[in-house]
Amino acid sequence: MQWEAVVLGIAQDGGVPHVGCMCVRCEKAANGRRIHVACIALTDGKRVFFLDATPDFPTQLRMMGVARPDGIFLTHAHMGHVTGLLYLGREALATRGVAIHGTDSMHAYLRANAPWRDLELQGRVELLPNERVDLGGLSVRSFQVPHRAEHTDTVGYIVEGPRASLLFLPDIDSWDAWDTDVRDAVSAVDVAFLDATFYSDDELPGRAPQEVPHPRVTDTMDRLTGLEDRVRLIHLNHTNRLLTDDSPARNRGFRLAEEGERYAL
Ligand SMILES: [Zn+2]
Ligand SMILES: [Zn+2]
Ligand SMILES: [Zn+2]
Structure with a gap:
């Protein structure tokens, strides 16, 4: 089988329902299906690699129908992106040598701090670089954000197969702070999974916007006019109105990524 990407989650780190929240979106998700934390799997039908290890890792592994991952590419150490690694440990999967691809900074963090350091000390994982990894017909490259x-x-990651390429960028402070023009980045791939944490400035009462900096979806859509087809919005906070009504994005030609959808690579 050829390589595919599978969307396994589209929510911000806390997932939806968000812990302790009774907002309309969380209530709706609590009575129905949880919206899992942003994650993409890469699979050739035999091997399964994850982009990030979320708190929903057990469910997401089950969605892929495998007992353990062949490797995980980490973006950074916030809770929605590394917590899943704990399930590789002695108390749960007790894996051997799962490839954990990350930056030097990520490796230093995992080696310096409990409980993460036990994973390498006990041989559960092998810490490997992430600049440019060839998975056999599929290339995965990281870039600083x-x-x-x-x-x-x-x-973030750029994944390139013989048929198509994708961009995975769940967290960024702002498009202007990036040394790459987001239009160029999106133009260079077939599909771009982009940080859509907040729809607009008014959705975090009581918290200063600079405390949780992210591009607003309204701004992202303005910048990416003409490239709508390539964009998939991910990493939505429970406060993001697009979770219950995506029409403000859809009417402009943009859409959310959907759990379970697959992309040929
Ligand atoms: Zn995040
Ligand atoms: Zn909520
Ligand atoms: Zn983060």
């Missing part, structure tokens, strides 16, 4: 560097630096 400006995003609150509290524990580690942050990267």
Whole structure:
């Protein structure tokens, strides 16, 4: 079988329903289906690699129908992106040598801090670079992204197969802070999964916007006019109105990524 990307989640780190929240979107998700944390799997039908290890990792692994992943590419160390690694440990999967691709900064963090450091000490994982990885007919490359560097630096990924390419960029502080023009980045791939945490400035009452900097979807859509077909919005916070009504995006030709959808690579 040829390589495919599978969308396994589209929510911000806390997922939806969000912990402790009774907002309309969380209530709706709590009575129906949880919206899982942003994650994409890459599979050739035999091997399965994850882009990020989310708190929903057990469910997402099950969605792929495998008992363990062959490798995980990490973007950064915020909770929605690394927590899933804990399931590789002795108390759960007790894996051997799962490839964990990350930056030097990520490796240093995982080696310096409990409980992560036990994963390597016990041989559960093998920490490997992420600049340019050939999975056999599929290339995965990382690039640096400006995003609150509290524990580690942050990267996004470009995945290129013989048929198509994708961009995975769940977290970025702002498009202007990036050394790449987002239009150029989206133009260079077939499909771009982009940070859509907040729809607009008014959705975080009581919290300063600079405390959780992300591009607003309204701004992202303005910048990407003409490239709508390539864009898939991911990493939506539970406050994002597009979760219950995506028409403000759809009417402009943009859309959310959907859990379970597959892309040939
Ligand atoms: Zn995140
Ligand atoms: Zn909520
Ligand atoms: Zn983050």
